[in-house]
Amino acid sequence: MSEKVARHKQPWKPEELQKLQTLAGKAKGLKEIAKALNRTEESTRDAARQHGFAISKLR
Template identity: 85%
Template sequence: MSDKVAKHKQPWKPEELQKLQTLAGKGKGLKEIAKALNRTEESTKDAARQHGMNIAKAR
């Protein structure tokens, strides 16, 4: 199995949520954050919403 495949319906680990918060705090966009976390954009957006984080809008 390749590490490049997105984690399909896998629970978010605390360290992934921390990285999500860090990247979102730096103003990174959804695509960039999702790619860095090896997650889909939809999953990343949902996790951010569930944890009260804001992701910058694409410019």
């Protein structure tokens, strides 16, 4: 079973949010951040918006 399926709709852990904040702060792109977190781009974008993190390149 692929990792993406196993993590479908899983809540974000504090460590993941910290990493998201760190990567967004380093001006990383959405694809790169999503891949590093093993999350979909949509999930990553939504979490960033919900927590007020700005991702420099949304595409």
